Amino acid sequence: MFRILIVMMALTLQACSEQSVEVAEKPPLVVQLTEVNATNINEVYEFPAIVSAVKDVDVKFEVSGRLIEENLIEGSLVKKGEVLARIDPAPFRRKVEESRTRHQDAARALRRIEEVHAKNVASQRELDDAQSLFTLTKIALEDAEQDLSYCTIRSPFDAVIGTRSIENNSYIRAGDTVANIQDRSELYFSFEVPERVMTSNAGNREIKATASVIGHEQQVFDIHYVEHETTPDPIAQTYKITFAIDGEASELFYPGSRATVKVSDVHESQAALVVPLNALTGSKDSGFFVWQFDKNTNTVAKASVEIAAISGEFALIGKGLKAGDKVVSAAVQQMREGLKVKEYQADF
Template sequence: MIRLPALLLPFVLVLTGCGAPDSPADLAVKQTHKLVQLSPVTVANNTVSYRFPATVIPVKTVELNFEVSGRLTHVDLKQGHLVKKGTLLASIDSTPFERNVRENRALHKQARLELERVQSLYKKGLSPKRDLDNAETQFEITKVDLENSIQDLSYTELRAPFDALISDRLVEKDNYIITGTAITRLQDVSQAYFEINVSERVLAANINNKILSAVASITGRNNETFPLAYIEHTTSADPVTQTYKVTFSSAQPKDGHLTPGIRAAVDVTVGTDNRAGSLHVPLNALQVNADQSYSVWRFAPTSEDSKRGTVHQVPVEVGEITGHMVTISDGVGPEQFVVSAGVSQMREAMLVEAYEAE
């Protein structure tokens, strides 16, 4: 029997009492999740809305006047009233014009009879060509005089050229009217035009954008809106206000007219169609690769815990940069999350945990 020296006996006893060593599974280093900052992938907001004070204006405003002179015998111009196209608004004494028509009609008849007589003689060789020419000329002159007198007679009545609102009455009955004197001012209200003033800054910021929608609301009329269509805008700024006038139109409501001068508010949404559906991520989420392409680290949560998961590098196409956000496409979808801080420290399939600020 081999005897151990008495000096080594205590060490043998200690080793014997320790038991079997740990298994390999117990000796493995436990994996940990790296805290990362995640940001959602959002649908890019490609629109911007503005509200402008507006005023209802007429489609057009015209002044009516007589093209002949005379004394007013009829005036039906009630300011603020709507009139239909063809309504008689005013007339002047037609007696001298009717007399002129009768006179010219008689002269024309006489010239026609004379022409017929000369033509008969000319065919028989009893009248020279000169007499025939004079008779034809006189016939044409009297014809023109008759047509002019009939036209002047029609000018003694002033009728509405379109469905209109009588804005102003500029004369009274029994006044003597000179040709060209304005009688009334009419406004075309077949549609409601809304006019707004847009600052130079707003116009310049949206020069490449389209008007996606425009809606008007009338001051004092709750829950009543009017969809608008763009008509036109001025290209020269007002020298005082440095604003541009923009005009929209709306159909007149069936229960009444939007008369010029009414105050309103116009809500306009502008944007571009070609970027519709693009996505936004924080600028810090982009990683520049060795080939100068771009990628992001997409977060894939586990089924057990939505705050824990892995990250995966996906290539993306980069678009416009707006502030701290960038437009991207491909690789990610809306409502997903990407790493938005420390992207250079990420590795494929790395275990991560979403950081939540307290």
């Protein structure tokens, strides 16, 4: 009986040892992978700018009088030499005639004194007085003629009437602003540049600059360097720089409007590694990382990265990856250390 029991136990153990426990392996998770690419990029600086005319002049009369003519329609174009405004010239013409008559009298008196002085009849003092009177009346005549010319204001250049400050038939005092005119043959784009940017690009003229009006960013125009201040703002520590646009494109901008200026170096470029923003996980405070694919084990692992810059929908990587690496670029929240994955392949 005891021998039979032993045999049965041996058979039971043999049966148990022959059973195999089969655990079904999970298939690898299909993920979207993006290869890290190296590209050359130029550092682009972007600044808010204010548009202004190349010349902005307040038109003023230098004499007082009654305004009798004005050609100051706001927004209209005027040619160089075209009459802008005129005050009544009649009083000034009378002044010219009066001054001319006095000068002619002084000239005749001087000739008479010179004749009698040559005969030792008139004294030297009488001759000096006559010469002085001649000179003074000549100056008075020239002043009167100049005042007469001031009765008419002509455009000093091809211009656009910006604003009109007077109405016809009004009395104008010398020095009163009549209108503002603008030379828009060029338009200036002025903006403030931080000290660190100014210092790092000192003396560099090999740059490309473009401008667009806020609200119409799709229209981009090339602009060229004009000048820059060499003394910084005492509070903001910024330098004012001016670029310009000329030609027909200047008609698309208006003085006083806001614009965006982008400036980049035309020669200097630097290599950068680019990954989609979707591949990044983390924050500025805790640091950023990506899920890097290991082709040998078909698994993913965390890889800490340093972000050099953000450009559109891509991040420029300073450290942590190399060209040719592959990173998970979708559903990164589902990743975990050592997870087996398979690259998604589109069926087309």
